[in-house]
Amino acid sequence: MEQYVQEKSLPVAYPKEAAETHVKRKSSFIAALPFIGPFLVLIILFYLIPVVLTVIMSFTGMDFTLEWKFVGLKNYIKLCQDKSAGIAALNTLKYVASTLLINVGFGFLLAITTTYFTKKQNTGLLFQTIWMLPRMTPAVIYALLWLWFLDPTEYGMLNAFFGKLFNAPPRDWILTSPMPVVIIANGLIGASLGMVVFSAAIKSIPESYFHAASVDGATDWDIIRYVIIPFLKWPIMFMTIWQTLSLLTSYEYILLITDGGPLNKSEVWALYSYHKAFGSYEFGYGAAISVVLVIIAVIIALVMLKVFGYDAMMNRGKTKVQG
Amino acid sequence: MKKTLKTLVVILLALGLVLSGCGGRPEESAEPATAPVTETVVFEVESYGSPADATRVTNLEEAAQELNEILQEKGDNRRVEVKANHVSSGYDEYNQKFMLAHKTGAGADIRTISHSDIAMMAEGGYILELDDYINDSEWGKYVKDIYPNLWDAAKWKSKIYGIPQDTEARTVYFRKDILRKLGWSEEDISELPEKIEKGQFTLDDMTSIAKEAVDKGFAKAGIYHRPNNGAFFPAMVYNFGGKLFNQETNKLVFDRKAIKDTLDYFYKLAQVDKVLPTGMTSMEWRQIHQNWVEGHVLFWYGGTWHWAEYQEVEYHGELGKLTEDYMFENMGYALIPAASKGGKPVTLSQPYVYVINSNTEHPDLAFALVAISSQPKYNAKHAVGSGHLVISPLAAEEPLYKENTFLSDVQYMLDYTKLQPNHHEFGKFTSALFKAIQSVEIGEYDPEKALNWLEEQVKNDIDEIEFID
Numbered sequence: 074m075e076q077y078v079q080e081k082s083l084p085v086a087y088p089k090e091a092a093e094t095h096v097k098r099k100s101s102f103i104a105a106l107p108f109i110g111p112f113l114v115l116i117i118l119f120y121l122i123p124v125v126l127t128v129i130m131s132f133t134g135m136d137f138t139l140e141w142k143f144v145g146l147k148n149y150i151k152l153c154q155d156k157s158a159g160i161a162a163l164n165t166l167k168y169v170a171s172t173l174l175i176n177v178g179f180g181f182l183l184a185i186t187t188t189y190f191t192k193k194q195n196t197g198l199l200f201q202t203i204w205m206l207p208r209m210t211p212a213v214i215y216a217l218l219w220l221w222f223l224d225p226t227e228y229g230m231l232n233a234f235f236g237k238l239f240n241a242p243p244r245d246w247i248l249t250s251p252m253p254v255v256i257i258a259n260g261l262i263g264a265s266l267g268m269v270v271f272s273a274a275i276k277s278i279p280e281s282y283f284h285a286a287s288v289d290g291a292t293d294w295d296i297i298r299y300v301i302i303p304f305l306k307w308p309i310m311f312m313t314i315w316q317t318l319s320l321l322t323s324y325e326y327i328l329l330i331t332d333g334g335p336l337n338k339s340e341v342w343a344l345y346s347y348h349k350a351f352g353s354y355e356f357g358y359g360a361a362i363s364v365v366l367v368i369i370a371v372i373i374a375l376v377m378l379k380v381f382g383y384d385a386m387m388n389r390g391k392t393k394v395q396g
Numbered sequence: 397m398k399k400t401l402k403t404l405v406v407i408l409l410a411l412g413l414v415l416s417g418c419g420g421r422p423e424e425s426a427e428p429a430t431a432p433v434t435e436t437v438v439f440e441v442e443s444y445g446s447p448a449d450a451t452r453v454t455n456l457e458e459a460a461q462e463l464n465e466i467l468q469e470k471g472d473n474r475r476v477e478v479k480a481n482h483v484s485s486g487y488d489e490y491n492q493k494f495m496l497a498h499k500t501g502a503g504a505d506i507r508t509i510s511h512s513d514i515a516m517m518a519e520g521g522y523i524l525e526l527d528d529y530i531n532d533s534e535w536g537k538y539v540k541d542i543y544p545n546l547w548d549a550a551k552w553k554s555k556i557y558g559i560p561q562d563t564e565a566r567t568v569y570f571r572k573d574i575l576r577k578l579g580w581s582e583e584d585i586s587e588l589p590e591k592i593e594k595g596q597f598t599l600d601d602m603t604s605i606a607k608e609a610v611d612k613g614f615a616k617a618g619i620y621h622r623p624n625n626g627a628f629f630p631a632m633v634y635n636f637g638g639k640l641f642n643q644e645t646n647k648l649v650f651d652r653k654a655i656k657d658t659l660d661y662f663y664k665l666a667q668v669d670k671v672l673p674t675g676m677t678s679m680e681w682r683q684i685h686q687n688w689v690e691g692h693v694l695f696w697y698g699g700t701w702h703w704a705e706y707q708e709v710e711y712h713g714e715l716g717k718l719t720e721d722y723m724f725e726n727m728g729y730a731l732i733p734a735a736s737k738g739g740k741p742v743t744l745s746q747p748y749v750y751v752i753n754s755n756t757e758h759p760d761l762a763f764a765l766v767a768i769s770s771q772p773k774y775n776a777k778h779a780v781g782s783g784h785l786v787i788s789p790l791a792a793e794e795p796l797y798k799e800n801t802f803l804s805d806v807q808y809m810l811d812y813t814k815l816q817p818n819h820h821e822f823g824k825f826t827s828a829l830f831k832a833i834q835s836v837e838i839g840e841y842d843p844e845k846a847l848n849w850l851e852e853q854v855k856n857d858i859d860e861i862e863f864i865d
Contacts, residue, residue: 137820138520139499155856217680224683225675226616245675248838335677336835336849351492353824353857354516 124367130360137354148361158362160337161345167252168341169320175260176316177309180267185297188272201272204265216329219258223247251331251339258326267312274308275301310381314374321370342366434475437758439765442481443508444490446701448708451778452508452561452748453480459769476761498522498755505756506766508561511549511747516820518552523751526556529763538767541788549747549815558749559766562775562784565743565809566631567729568602569696577614578605589730595738599661602695602733606671609694618671620688621697623679625830627816628697631744632658634814636735639864641817648819648861650854652847657735659843663836677834685711689718691726703802704783729805731812745813779803785810821858828853
C-alpha cells in the first residue's frame, strides 16, 4: 500500500521511468549548481540567516548589553498590549495603500506619457531621466531637500511660493500633514521605477497592434484600455507585489523627514521596529515587531500571487489550443 | 604532450618557490642584526561633536608626542601612535557602531561620549572602570585637579568610568540690536544677565518682551529652541522645580507637577503668546542658526558652544562666518531665567568624558594618554576653540582661556548648573518628553492631555521609574 501511494505521488506511473527522471533532475541540479550556487549562498547569508536570527532574537530581552537573555513570549505579549503598535499598524495600512497608488498608478501614467504620447524617443527619455533623478539622489540629500522645501518659516520654498502668490501665512506642512508628506515623498521616488518597467513593457508591444487599432478607429483611450493595459498585466502584477513588500519594510525617508512624528502620526511598523531596536536599544522587542512584519509580508505576497494568477503567468509560454 | 607540459609547469613552479625561499636568506643576513627597539601601540580614538570640537581628538594626537617623550625617558620601549576620527553627525549611530564593534572585540580604544551615556556603557561592560588608574597610577596626577562635580558626572554606581573632557552651559542668547529697537538703553542691555542671575527677570518677562518684539515687527520670532530631543528640555523641568532621579533608589522620577508646568510653558509660548513657531520641532538646524545670526529672532535657547560655532560655520547669508566683534555688538548671553520672581536661574551641563574601551590591549597607556591630554594647556586650547568650559581651576587660569572674554563671562554659570541623571533608561524619558512638548507646541494636545499621554508612554517604556506629584 505504501509503495502504491509513493508511486501514485510520482508524476510518472512507471517506477523505472520515475527513477530515470529523478536521476536526470539530480544531474541537472548539479549542473546548475555552479550558476545558482553563489546566489544561493548570498540568499542564505543575507536573507535566511538574518530572518532566523531575528526570530530567535524576538524571544530574548536583548538590550544595550547585546546579550541573548531568553524571555519566552514576553515581547509578543507586550506587543499585543502596546497602543503605539496599534497606531503604527494603522499608519502602515494608510501609507502602503496610498503610496502604492502613486507608485503604480502615477508610474503607469508617466510611462504612457513618455512612451506612448511622446513620439520622439529622445524627448521621452529626457523626461524619464528627470523623473529618475530623485532615485539617483542619496536618501539623506533627498530628505533634506524636502525639509528645506517644506520649512515651516516663510523661507521654506513652498511657503515662499504661497506667500508670494496668495499672500498666505507660512504653514507647518510636516507637522500638520505628516502622512501626506511622507506618502508624496516616497511616491515620487517609487513612481520612477514603475515608469521604467511599464515603459519597457509598452515598447515591447508589437507596433502592428497599434496600427491595427488605429485603422479600426480606436481612440487613444481605447488603445490604452484595450491594447496597452492587457499587455501590461504581468508588469503591473510584478510592480504591485514588489512595491507592496518594499513599502511594508521601507522607513528611511520617513525617518529622515518626520521621524515618525509628530506623536507617532507617521510612525509605520518598520520604523517602529527601528525606533525600538536602535532608539531605545530594545533589540529583542524590535525583533518581535519585525517578525510580525515578515509574517504579514509573506501572507500578503501569497495572497497577491493567488489573486493575480501567478501560476498562469509561469505557464504563459505553453500554447493552449482551444477547441 | 599535454602530460609533459603539465609536468614541466609543476617542476618550474616548484623550482621557483625553492629559489625564492633561498633568495630571501642572504638579504636577511646582510642586514645588521638589530633587535626591535620600540613597540608601537596604535590607539584608535574617536570623538563626537561639531567640527569645532575636533580638538577632542587632535589634543590626543599632540598628547601622544608628550607621552612618547616621557616613555623614552622612563626607558619604556613602547611608543604610542594615534589614529583619530572625529564624527559630526548622528550621535546614536556613533555609539551603536562602537557597541557592535565592541562585541567583536574591536572598537575605538579611546572615545568621547556624553556623560549621560556612562550608565549604559558601564552596565554593558563596554568601558573600563578607572578608579585604580586615577588613584594609584603615576598618571593620576594629571587629572587630580578636575572639578569635583565633573567627576560626579563621570560616575556610575559610585565608580568612575570616564575622565571629564569639557563641559558647557546652556544659555539664553538675546539680540542686542532688537532690544535697542525696543527702546532698551545700553545699560539696560548690559544689566540683563545680572537681573536674570538675581531672579529679577523671569521666563514670563522674557515671553512678554519676545511678544512685544514680534508685535512691533522687530523680530519674526520671539523665541527659538532646539528642534529635536536634547538636554535643554530636562533643564526646563529642573527650572520648574522638578526632580528627575532618585539617588537612593537609583530610579528615574516622573515629577508630574514640574512636567505639567514645563508643558504649560511651551504651550503658552507657541499657542497663546505665539512667540515661538508652532513648527519649531520640524525646523532644520541650519535654518534656525541662519535666522538667529541674521537677527530675525530675539531669544535663542542655545549653548556656549554656539559662540564658537558661529565664528566657524557660515550661517549668515551675507557675512558668512561671524566675527567676535559683530557678536559682542549684537548678541548677549545669560542663564536660563528662573520660572518665578526671586527664583534661581538654571543651566544644564552635559560634560563630555573620555572613556576607555574595555577591550583595549594597553589600558595603562590609554589612560596615560587621556590623562596627559587633560592638562590645562590642551584643555584650554579645546575650550577656546570650541566654546566649551574648562575642566579644572588650573585650566581656567591658562592665559589663553583667561583672555577669552566670552568664556570668562560664562564661567560663573557652572555655579548654577545641573546634570542629567546617569541612568540607562533616561534616553527613553527625554525622547517621550520631547514628543509631549512637541504635541503642545503644535496644538495637538493641551498640557493636561499631553501629561497623561507622556505618563502612559513612560509607564509602557521604562521599568525603573517612580511617580511623584
